[in-house]
Amino acid sequence: MFESAELGHKIKKSEYDKEVPALREALLNAQLDLVKLAKFQVIILIGGLDGAGRGETVNLLNEWMDPRYIQTHGMGDPSDEEMDRPMMWRFWRELPPKGKIGVFLGSWYTWPILNKVFNVTRMADLEQSMERAKRLEKMLVDEGALIIKFWLHLSKEKQKKRLKALEKNPLTRWRVTERDWKHFKVYDQLQTVHEMVIRHTSTAEAPWMIVEGEDPCYRGLTVGKMILKAITGRLEQEAAPKVKRIAAAPLIAPIDHLDILKTLNMSQVLEKDKFKLELEKYQGRLNSLTRDPRFKKMTVVVVFEGNDAAGKGGSIRRITGALDARQYQVVPIAAPTEEERAQPYLWRFWRHIPRRGRVTIFDRSWYGRVLVERVEKFISDADWMRAYSEINDFESQLFRHDILVVKFWLAITKEEQLRRFESRQETGFKSFKITEEDWRNRKKWKQYEQAVCDMVDRTSTEIAPWIMVEANDKNFARIKILKRLCEQIETKLKHIPQNSSQKLLKG
């Protein structure tokens, strides 16, 4: 696999000097077109061996390009805020917006590889990490991103020579760390793993580019030209008329009209007196659960979805009422901001993933992708169809980081909704809750119903099942929610490993 990158590729300095001005001009022009178009972002991963010139390559790119639209992220040791979240969080927070270029020194492959080579994890872990990385990249590409992955390679002999040379020169000595030598000692094992990773993760969407790292002229010019070609190619593609992607197999409603929503017993009620007792009981239980010492090692993410006027707000307040205000956060999901629109759709949820020991409640969520965005046709069929597995990937990343995801669908009948709409319009301080949009959505009741059933079928997983809440009676719904939330936290607490912070690096 690395044979071509051990041939001793080299170009003359004079040739380099002759080619650079034109390349620079072309790169700057491409970069400007990218900025002006602002339709996609460029994510450049720089991986490879120590001493193969990763840092120099990045410096070169910064020198050649307009630094206003390129940003480099050295992915060193994670901070405590990063350790408190899934590994991918630190990449999401640094993702470039559309129109810009983000260069990552190190990538989502770095830790899984090192963990395998130094035997912290097993081969199966690495394989899973690669599958996850591939799905992540596919999603980013589907969301519009251009991903360019470079692998800078050196033969064993040349790596040694290069590290020694760097070490000898007082000006470059700092580049060589103990870690570099530690890695050099396991060159062969590293290469075996690298080869495997590159083979498995070089996809059509995001192929690896292997570049021999020894000669700076060859390396710089090659990387520069590859980036240029990738960006200009993509710019041309954007200019061409688009073929609308169509979902392979469109979803249809069950032909016998039986679905999950129809199985709900919507007449369940809870008497007021009983409600008061139960409310006190479960709020107390929830409260003591969140004060369990083990709770500091986990995180809770609660998702509220449901029909308009199903009582999400009231249910949320019954939860927050049991919590310390310092501990929770309610994130209302409305239209995305300008900065959010310049990112893949999951970005605006990743930014709210809380630290350990916290509770975040999403009032509406990433499921908008397969509900409102689907029904209102904001996105193509292919886009919401792929969202199911993207969302499952997202939630499984949370799960593996000891984040409990509890998802509630609050269901009311069409008649009950009408009753509530009308009563809200009469009650002064609730009238703001009814908008034109609510009435419009109501007209699409059937389409929403199908979207909900499809969503539950495809995203109710073992790690994050949908909890269907019959919400025609508010008291019944509130208690069911509190009770199920308590149960889920209780179960999770029992499974909190002693040293869970180690998990982060597993990718």
Add this chain to the structure above:
Amino acid sequence: MFESAELGHKIKKSEYDKEVPALREALLNAQLDLVKLAKFQVIILIGGLDGAGRGETVNLLNEWMDPRYIQTHGMGDPSDEEMDRPMMWRFWRELPPKGKIGVFLGSWYTWPILNKVFNVTRMADLEQSMERAKRLEKMLVDEGALIIKFWLHLSKEKQKKRLKALEKNPLTRWRVTERDWKHFKVYDQLQTVHEMVIRHTSTAEAPWMIVEGEDPCYRGLTVGKMILKAITGRLEQEAAPKVKRIAAAPLIAPIDHLDILKTLNMSQVLEKDKFKLELEKYQGRLNSLTRDPRFKKMTVVVVFEGNDAAGKGGSIRRITGALDARQYQVVPIAAPTEEERAQPYLWRFWRHIPRRGRVTIFDRSWYGRVLVERVEKFISDADWMRAYSEINDFESQLFRHDILVVKFWLAITKEEQLRRFESRQETGFKSFKITEEDWRNRKKWKQYEQAVCDMVDRTSTEIAPWIMVEANDKNFARIKILKRLCEQIETKLKHIPQNSSQKLLKG
């Protein structure tokens, strides 16, 4: 001072129940108007004694209001990312955008008070902290924010009673921590300091509201009504025709036409051979300085301002070329985004303040406030006039956190600028650097010149002096910049205290 809050204020539960529905409706309506107008944000600080009901008050507000537009921030122990930055960074990152309400449990007063009471700092430190807090609040108010500061009080006897009662009830026991009892032991000292802080920082812009904390009905209703009055009052004010604020004393250019720019010797040049030698020398020096072990305890913020085409980009690249790509970040300042426009103008700079051991280079900066925004009349005279001291406050916060602020003004003559504009338009890959705006700005050369001189006069401080760079000769400018940057870092390194991370809590 606290006499009125020790009278045993109390209202009947029945009266409370009668008043709440109307209050809630009014609060929700006010909140909705706030959202719709989106012209100012509301910052609510909840301070006061342990056991005085701070947490309950916040829960109540969350219950009464629309949780989509109110966000609570428990300001507990800072994270390592927060410890790495000035104390105010953690507040800036949580500041609500216009149209929303942010509730802070704890405030920028919390640590300075505790540090004084527990003798970590002296009275002079506390006094300075208060002055800084007042200036901060004034700035936020000038930027449009509505600040409401609550102080929940309890007499010594009642605090003891309340802590004991909370501790006795299994459902509320968790609210009482060891820290609470530790604070109770120094009740008298705390009260003395609290009284002083409240007296000194109860300003017309942001007065403290002292509320007796014992009776939950009295406390909740009082806080709710105060918030309602503050928001509706401000909403009315916004609806009224605005009186344009005028700067007290307009600035004029020196009547003898002598100014700082005229004192620069613009004919200084550096020969190419000498330049190459010096470049290598100072890049090497800069590089080794950033690898000094003490550098990990400091931070460098470099500001580049200058005439259009003065060579900022090229100078920045000469700096970054000497640094490890993992260590620096170039932040180009262009038009603010939607999220940035919803915040005080300094917000978008605070968000880029780096961690310790890092270098951040701003290509244009917060000085846009007193340059382009002044000259192009984007803001009123009063707004840019107050910006000088706001900027000085900002930089002094950075300084006190061992952040070195190095500011370069790159000056070229009007003739040299013309030469560069013309040559850029000819060189393909540089032509994008010349826009219509550049030609427009050029026509306002005189106004910009005065703005620059005023800026230097008012913001060239001992802790962050402006370094004027004669940039007609690019080589001369680049070396001067590298040299001065090295000198400043060298001096700073000598003053890095051994245990600088302690500084954070000093406020």
